[in-house]
Amino acid sequence: MSYTPEELICMVTEKINYGEELIRKLEAIRDVDGVPKLQRKIQHEIDFLARLKRSKKIKAEQLSCSNLRHLGAMVDSAMRDGVISVCKIFHINAECKLVIDIISEEGKTWTKVIARNPKSLSALSEGNSSYGARSILDQAKDYIECAQLYPCMYKSPKVIFEFVSGIEEHLANKLKACGVIVNGEILQNSINKSDDDGSDLSDDEDFSFETTANHTLANLSNNVDESGITTLNLDVTAMMAYVSNMTNGHCKYVFKQDVLTEQAAWDAERPVKPILNKLFEGKSLVCCRTAWDNFEKIVNTLGGPHEKQRTMQLKEKLTIYDDNYGGPDDFPRQTLKVRGNVRLRSKTVFNFGHRIKALTVSANVGFVRAAMQQGVNYAAFIHESRALTEGKESSATKIL
Numbered sequence: 001m002s003y004t005p006e007e008l009i010c011m012v013t014e015k016i017n018y019g020e021e022l023i024r025k026l027e028a029i030r031d032v033d034g035v036p037k038l039q040r041k042i043q044h045e046i047d048f049l050a051r052l053k054r055s056k057k058i059k060a061e062q063l064s065c066s067n068l069r070h071l072g073a074m075v076d077s078a079m080r081d082g083v084i085s086v087c088k089i090f091h092i093n094a095e096c097k098l099v100i101d102i103i104s105e106e107g108k109t110w111t112k113v114i115a116r117n118p119k120s121l122s123a124l125s126e127g128n129s130s131y132g133a134r135s136i137l138d139q140a141k142d143y144i145e146c147a148q149l150y151p152c153m154y155k156s157p158k159v160i161f162e163f164v165s166g167i168e169e170h171l172a173n174k175l176k177a178c179g180v181i182v183n184g185e186i187l188q189n190s191i192n193k194s195d196d197d198g199s200d201l202s203d204d205e206d207f208s209f210e211t212t213a214n215h216t217l218a219n220l221s222n223n224v225d226e227s228g229i230t231t232l233n234l235d236v237t238a239m240m241a242y243v244s245n246m247t248n249g250h251c252k253y254v255f256k257q258d259v260l261t262e263q264a265a266w267d268a269e270r271p272v273k274p275i276l277n278k279l280f281e282g283k284s285l286v287c288c289r290t291a292w293d294n295f296e297k298i299v300n301t302l303g304g305p306h307e308k309q310r311t312m313q314l315k316e317k318l319t320i321y322d323d324n325y326g327g328p329d330d331f332p333r334q335t336l337k338v339r340g341n342v343r344l345r346s347k348t349v350f351n352f353g354h355r356i357k358a359l360t361v362s363a364n365v366g367f368v369r370a371a372m373q374q375g376v377n378y379a380a381f382i383h384e385s386r387a388l389t390e391g392k393e394s395s396a397t398k399i400l
Helices: 005-029 035-055 060-064 068-078 118-125 136-149 169-178 236-243 258-269 273-280 289-302 305-317 344-355 365-373 390-395
Strands: 083-091 097-104 109-114 158-163 181-183 231-234 284-288 318-321 359-362 380-382
Touching: 005 035, 005 060, 005 068, 035 068, 035 083, 068 083, 068 097, 068 109, 097 136, 109 136, 118 136, 118 169, 136 158, 136 169, 169 181, 231 236, 231 344, 236 273, 236 289, 236 305, 236 359, 284 289, 284 344, 289 305, 289 318, 289 344, 305 318, 305 390, 344 359, 344 365, 359 365, 365 380
Parallel strands: 109 158, 158 181, 231 284, 231 359, 284 318, 359 380
Antiparallel strands: 083 097, 097 109
């Protein structure tokens, strides 16, 4: 179908307006991880269309190349309840990275949004494409492999492929055989297939995949579900909070140090010790040698007599392992760069917890967030920070 130059300009203008509306819609969820990145992607499309409009040399096929339909579908998905991240980058190995369109349900679900024509998807999956083009089946295998590399609570997120324009039945069956959940209208096949059950996939591939949680920042709270975890890995900050005088009935002080006064006020309002006691019930408590040695050094230097006594009582409940217990770190954690809030001690503690499939208990939210920025997620129970205060009480003002 041919269009007049005026019609083409009108079509470009409509697309530009649509893109601008998408950016405005996203402002309502701008605090969601990755939304500014998605807005920038949309803006790039708008800028391309604006240049095209100014040139007045518009061709219909140039408009069909616009990525706005796919981006619009991503915006629709991002606006749903429970979305915590969009356009999130993970690394499959040192050379290969994968962008996850939508992460939702506290990290339990990864979703890829596909707006492409169903017939072209089927043709590409049959090898009818230019050399090097990756089919939706190739992308499905990447998603599944990446999901296995980034578990949280030691199970992989479920993978959903959402087809905005629908998907033909034979291709949907192949994706399901790969372990992908298919959302979208299932359409009649345009290509005759003698076998639509996915049995042409390699026999030696393992398509049995776990479909549960990958924790993310939404889980950095006291509401994390630790019901399936029997072992807790205690960070230095967790052990300090557990033995501190402040958390054991002595928070009614105004200290000379503002940070201690602030923590004392927090503990009066939100006591940490009852939270830890409840968490510890029925669990095996462990820590690595680095965590214990650093904690013990802090207690010996700053701790008062009661804090030292609680430390000895805690040690009786703990099993202390060598830092490298459980074998080598897996790929993402091996390559976690020590910089900023990612300190070597914290990396050692959290990697130890990951290797033994424990929930790491810590107040070090900075490390967990910084690690996530590098694409590394840990199973963590994050509590508020509490310092040792018994030695500061003599110079503090007691609140009556």
